Amino acid sequence: MPIVMQQKSDFHNRYDIIARIGKGQFSTVYEAAEKATNEHWAGKVVINKTDALPPPLETELAILAHLDHPQTVRLKEVFNSDDVCIIVQELVNGGELFERISEQGVFSEKYANKFFRDLLLVVKYLHEQGIVHRDLKPENIMLSDQSEEAVLKLIDFGASKFAQHDKAINGVRGTPPYMAPEIFAYQSYGKPVDMWSLGVILYVILSGMFPYDPEERRFDCPFISPEFDEISESAQDILLKLMEINPEKRYTVDQALEHPWVTGEKASSAEMSRSGKRQMVARKKFKRAVETIRATNRFRNILKMKTSTPTPIAAVARRGSKLSQHMDVEKLTEQLGKIIVNSKEVTEQLGKVTSNLDSAEKLLQEASKNVPKLQT
Numbered sequence: 001m002p003i004v005m006q007q008k009s010d011f012h013n014r015y016d017i018i019a020r021i022g023k024g025q026f027s028t029v030y031e032a033a034e035k036a037t038n039e040h041w042a043g044k045v046v047i048n049k050t051d052a053l054p055p056p057l058e059t060e061l062a063i064l065a066h067l068d069h070p071q072t073v074r075l076k077e078v079f080n081s082d083d084v085c086i087i088v089q090e091l092v093n094g095g096e097l098f099e100r101i102s103e104q105g106v107f108s109e110k111y112a113n114k115f116f117r118d119l120l121l122v123v124k125y126l127h128e129q130g131i132v133h134r135d136l137k138p139e140n141i142m143l144s145d146q147s148e149e150a151v152l153k154l155i156d157f158g159a160s161k162f163a164q165h166d167k168a169i170n171g172v173r174g175t176p177p178y179m180a181p182e183i184f185a186y187q188s189y190g191k192p193v194d195m196w197s198l199g200v201i202l203y204v205i206l207s208g209m210f211p212y213d214p215e216e217r218r219f220d221c222p223f224i225s226p227e228f229d230e231i232s233e234s235a236q237d238i239l240l241k242l243m244e245i246n247p248e249k250r251y252t253v254d255q256a257l258e259h260p261w262v263t264g265e266k267a268s269s270a271e272m273s274r275s276g277k278r279q280m281v282a283r284k285k286f287k288r289a290v291e292t293i294r295a296t297n298r299f300r301n302i303l304k305m306k307t308s309t310p311t312p313i314a315a316v317a318r319r320g321s322k323l324s325q326h327m328d329v330e331k332l333t334e335q336l337g338k339i340i341v342n343s344k345e346v347t348e349q350l351g352k353v354t355s356n357l358d359s360a361e362k363l364l365q366e367a368s369k370n371v372p373k374l375q376t
Contacts (some may be wrong), residue, residue: 010077012085031091041076045089048080055247057085063131063157064089070327071122073155094143101205108259109268112205116198117262118152123198124253127158127191134168135159136197137331138204157214161190162205164249166190177210181219181245192247195256199242206231210241219245234259234266 002024015032022029032043046057053061064087073091092099097115126133133140135156143150159173167188169219174183180196182189199221203211207227212220221243223236238261240298244250251259260266 007079007081009081011043011088015041015088017043019185031086031093040091041088042091044089046085046087047083048085049083053085053235055079060158061087063160065164066129067157069122069125071118071152071154072125073153073157074294090153090154092142092144092153093135094145094147094153096138097141097143097152098138098205100143100150109206110264112202113262113267115152115266116202116205117197117257117264119154119263120253120257122152123194124257126154127253128353130164131160131163132159132163132191133157133194133197134169134195135174135178136201137175138201141201148174156331163190166192180247189247191252192250195250195253196247197240198256202235202242203239206235206239211239219243230268231263232266232268234261234270238262322359334346 014036018031018033019040020028021031022106030043031040032047033040048054048057050150053106056260061075061078064073067073068077073092076088076090078272079086101112101115123133123136133154135158136154136204140156142153142155144153150204159170163169167191170186170188172179172183172186174193174197178197180189180201200211201222203209209227209283211222221239223231230238236250238256241251242256242257244343256262
């Protein structure tokens with residue numbers, strides 16, 4: 001659909017704000033009721049102090065306008081002014097998929113399989129459209145409503161990119177526990193990063209824990225006891241295929257959809273223990289807060305790193321990356337990656353600045369000697 005920019009005043013004439021339902025670093029999401037129909041929508045208010053839309057927001061809108069799938073959030077219209085951009089889109093109020101899974105009295109691989117297959121199908125649609133989501137995670141997998149018939153909805157395309165091939169994208173972007181090794185290695189990447197994220201998501205669904213320490217980031221896929229005592233060999237096999245460190249060997253979405261576990265042929269129907277999943281949901285909000293704090297601290301320290309060349313994926317896999325921040329602004333993250341990779345050049349520039357400051361300080365000292373003292 002073509003994007004028609006409308007004035008912010010038109011939004012207030014046509015919609016009533018009901019409540020704030022979410023807040024990020026650069027945007028706030030409100031539930032809004034359309035006055036003419038009383039239909040409820042989500043209004044995402046993005047701060048924009050420039051005359052033109054910033055490239056990341058422009059890309060997000062282009063992707064939202066391009067999407068036409070029942071399991072992706074639907075764009076309605078856009079309002080823009082000299083201070084904010086308001087994106088009106090489908091209201092998804094069924095809660096996060098993980099929360100729904102945790103509330104089930106009976107849980108089996110078959111139950112998880114249903115949702116995971118739906119998720120694969122929507123990612124297949126994205127990849128067929130040349131779109132890489134880049135931020136697949138539990139928080140972005142919602143349910144359309146509270147009913148038993150609710151469908152899975154993929155939301156938040158703020159990190160998404162159009163990519164014509166599998167090495168078309170650069171820059172650090174995503175949420176660290178779900179980001180693929182090649183992103184941390186500062187290599188060009190594409191659709192395989194979404195498949196890695198899907199592997200981590202499935203691992204968490206089945207076990208209630210992350211496959212590796214988000215702080216150390218060793219990129220392992222361990223099947224430890226007791227979490228995996230009840231998990232079938234077929235489920236473990238699809239995890240290994242999705243969490244293959246080499247992106248060229250990693251399963252594509254078409255390969256994943258044909259796997260016996262995904263088709264249901266070998267997904268176990270046995271009821272699984274729920275204790276780990278209850279703990280996972282209880283820790284979610286706390287983990288988000290901790291990741292935000294870690295992001296701030298690491299960004300302050302990142303310029304002190306002295307890595308002069310990109311780290312090979314194999315090396316990252318062996319020792320893990322210490323980078324654990326969630327970057328929300330595409331330009332910032334790409335610049336950050338360049339700074340880390342080219343820190344030698346940055347250090348030289350900082351040295352020149354320091355030298356110039358020293359010279360300036362000496363000039364000021366000399367000049368101050370010639371300033372007459374004030375008489376008291």
